[in-house]
Amino acid sequence: MKNDLYAVIGHPISHSKSPRIHGLFASQTGEALEYTAIQAPLNGFENTVTEFFARGGKGLNVTVPFKEAAWQMAGRHSARALKAGAANTLYQDNGVLVADNTDGAGLVKDLLHNHQVALKGARVLILGAGGAVRGVLAPLLLEQPHTLVIANRTPAKAQNLAALFADVAGVTWLGSQAYDSVTGDFDVIINGTSASLQGDLPPLSVELIGADTVIYDMMYAATNTTFNQWARDNGAKRVYDGLGMLVEQAAEAFEVWRGVRPQTAPVIASLRTLTA
Ligand code: ATR
Numbered sequence: 001m002k003n004d005l006y007a008v009i010g011h012p013i014s015h016s017k018s019p020r021i022h023g024l025f026a027s028q029t030g031e032a033l034e035y036t037a038i039q040a041p042l043n044g045f046e047n048t049v050t051e052f053f054a055r056g057g058k059g060l061n062v063t064v065p066f067k068e069a070a071w072q073m074a075g076r077h078s079a080r081a082l083k084a085g086a087a088n089t090l091y092q093d094n095g096v097l098v099a100d101n102t103d104g105a106g107l108v109k110d111l112l113h114n115h116q117v118a119l120k121g122a123r124v125l126i127l128g129a130g131g132a133v134r135g136v137l138a139p140l141l142l143e144q145p146h147t148l149v150i151a152n153r154t155p156a157k158a159q160n161l162a163a164l165f166a167d168v169a170g171v172t173w174l175g176s177q178a179y180d181s182v183t184g185d186f187d188v189i190i191n192g193t194s195a196s197l198q199g200d201l202p203p204l205s206v207e208l209i210g211a212d213t214v215i216y217d218m219m220y221a222a223t224n225t226t227f228n229q230w231a232r233d234n235g236a237k238r239v240y241d242g243l244g245m246l247v248e249q250a251a252e253a254f255e256v257w258r259g260v261r262p263q264t265a266p267v268i269a270s271l272r273t274l275t276a
Contacts, residue, residue: 003034005056006257009048010063013039017271018061021250024270025262033058033258045069049090049097059091059257061250067101067131074099083138083165086131089253100256103132104139106249107190107218107242112143114244114268117188117214119143125186126150127202128193129157129176132218136192137161141168149186150176153193153202179203188214189231196226206234218242222275243275244268 008018014037022035038060040048045066052060062070067086071077074087075096081087087099111117124145126133129152141148148171152158158176166174179202186208193202196219209215215231220241224232228239247268255261 003032004058006033006035006059006061007038007052007057008035008061008063009038009040009045009052010066011039011042013037013063016063017246018063018250020274021247021267021271022254024267025251025254028266029254029258029260029262031258031260040066046073049073053092053097059089059253061253062088062090067135071099071101073097080104080138084135086135088135088249089256091257100253101135102249102252102256103245104136105252106245106247107136107216108139108143109248109252109264110240110242110244111188111214111216114248114265115214115216115238115240117216117238119145119188121146122187123147123185124149124188124190125182125208126190126192127179127204128152128191129154129161130192130194132194133192134161134164136218137165138168141165141171141174145171145188147171147173147184147186148175149173149182149184151179151182151202151204152176153179180205182208184208185210186213188216191215191217191219191225191227194219199226201226201230209234209236211235211237213238215239216242218245220246220275243271247271 070087076098078100081099081101084101089100150158155178162176215236217225220243
């Protein structure tokens with residue numbers, strides 16, 4: 001019998017770690033599957049997805065810049081994908097294309113289980129108000145932080161996001177602020193901006209960083225991301241990057257597709273050696 005076929009689809013795609021991650025999950029769990037990378041043309045995402053499933057493909061992970069397009073073309077959405085407005089996981093159910101989004105679950109799992117960061121009752125500051133932040137807010141809010149403040153260079157986008165998630169129960173205070181007006185005592189600061197791609201930093205006051213403040217960058221780098229280096233230089237001790245989130249979101253997708261939960265710790269360790 002032939003192996004079930006899965007792939008990650010994006011543009012560009014050659015640097016994606018997903019084939020390696022899912023390859024390790026498959027050998028660890030004994031699941032008979034093959035996982036490849038597909039570069040879809042920028043104007044040909046839908047056709048590429050349709051062809052993939054037409055030739056028997058079982059599931060896709062979707063990455064930049066197609067997460068919104070994946071959401072648009074799906075016939076059904078998980079609750080967390082519905083709120084995210086973007087999908088990173090696709091599969092078919094009785095011929096219906098289903099969209100899921102496992103990014104937020106990946107972030108939460110990495111914080112809770114890999115780094116022992118308590119979220120219930122915590123005061124959380126998240127930087128950025130683009131697709132990456134929107135994608136993680138619903139699972140983050142389900143953990144019932146005391147406070148969740150969204151700060152962004154363009155404050156109107158942060159306000160819109162806060163309004164969009166205002167109906168999620170349990171959070172004492174959900175709001176938005178511009179960087180220069182963020183004050184207060186935060187337990188966890190998450191960078192969800194792409195500022196470091198331009199060698200920039202969100203202009204945040206160093207007063208926000210204490211030795212106990214958890215710093216988390218959703219991006220990852222061989223040593224430190226620009227943001228994490230800045231935090232360490234200013235006294236942060238608990239500093240994490242997004243490599244664990246990457247592996248955890250993949251594990252969540254693997255479980256959605258296969259019904260089997262892979263172990264993530266050995267996979268994170270293996271990737272860390274490779275990126276070092
Ligand atoms: P993504 O899918 O990575 O979230 P995006 O939707 O383009 O991509 O959002 C990028 C985020 O990074 C936004 O919050 C953006 O701030 P603006 O909404 O003000 O544009 C933030 N960002 C990008 N470059 C930045 C920079 N140089 N300084 C601060 N914030 C930056």
